Amino acid sequence: MKAANSKTPNAYAADCPTRQILDRVGDKWAVLILLLVRDEPMRFNALRRTIEGISQKMLSQVLKSLERDGLIRRRAIATVPVTVEYSITPLGATLAGAVDPLREWAENNLKEVLNAQRRYDAARKDIAA
Numbered sequence: 477m478k479a480a481n482s483k484t485p486n487a488y489a490a491d492c493p494t495r496q497i498l499d500r501v502g503d504k505w506a507v508l509i510l511l512l513v514r515d516e517p518m519r520f521n522a523l524r525r526t527i528e529g530i531s532q533k534m535l536s537q538v539l540k541s542l543e544r545d546g547l548i549r550r551r552a553i554a555t556v557p558v559t560v561e562y563s564i565t566p567l568g569a570t571l572a573g574a575v576d577p578l579r580e581w582a583e584n585n586l587k588e589v590l591n592a593q594r595r596y597d598a599a600r601k602d603i604a605a
Contacts, residue, residue: 500545505530505538507575510564513548514572517563547571 487494500506508527512518518526524535539562542548547568553559564572582589 497545500541500547501571501575503538505534506542506547507579509535509538509542509562510547510568510572511576511579513562513564514569514576517551517561519559519561523562542568 483492485494486492487498505527508530509523512523512526520535520539523539524530524532527535530538539548539550543550543562546565549563549565551561551563553561
C-alpha cells in the first residue's frame with residue numbers, strides 16, 4: 477500500500493513537480509546547452525560564444541539549474557584563473573536524446589512554420605482593415 481502523501485505523477489495537476497521538469501525541457505537555453513555538452517565538455521565562455529543571444533547572466537542561471545537537476549556536471553580545474561567546464565550526466569544524456577528530435581524538427585520545418593505565420597498575419601491584417 478502506498479503512503480498517504482505519495483501520488484502518481486500527473487503533469488496536468490497544478491502542484492505536480494513534473495511541471496518543473498517540463499519547464500526545463502521547454503527552455504530553449506537549457507536544450508541548447510544540453511545538446512552542446514552532449515558530445516564533449518565545454519567551458520563557460522565557449523558556451524557563451526557558441527549560443528548566440530544568451531547573456532552571461534542567463535547562461536549562468538541555466539547552468540546552475542541544469543546542475544541542480546542532475547543534468548550536467550560542473551568541474552573546476554585548478555588553473556590560474558580557475559577553469560570551469562560543463563559536461564553532460566547520464567541523466568542529461570537521456571534528456572538530450574529525447575529533445576534532439578525536436579531541434580531537428582524545428583530546423584527541418586522552419587520554412588513551413590514561417591510561411592504559416594506570414595499567412596496568418598496577412599489574414600489578420602486583412603480582417604483588421
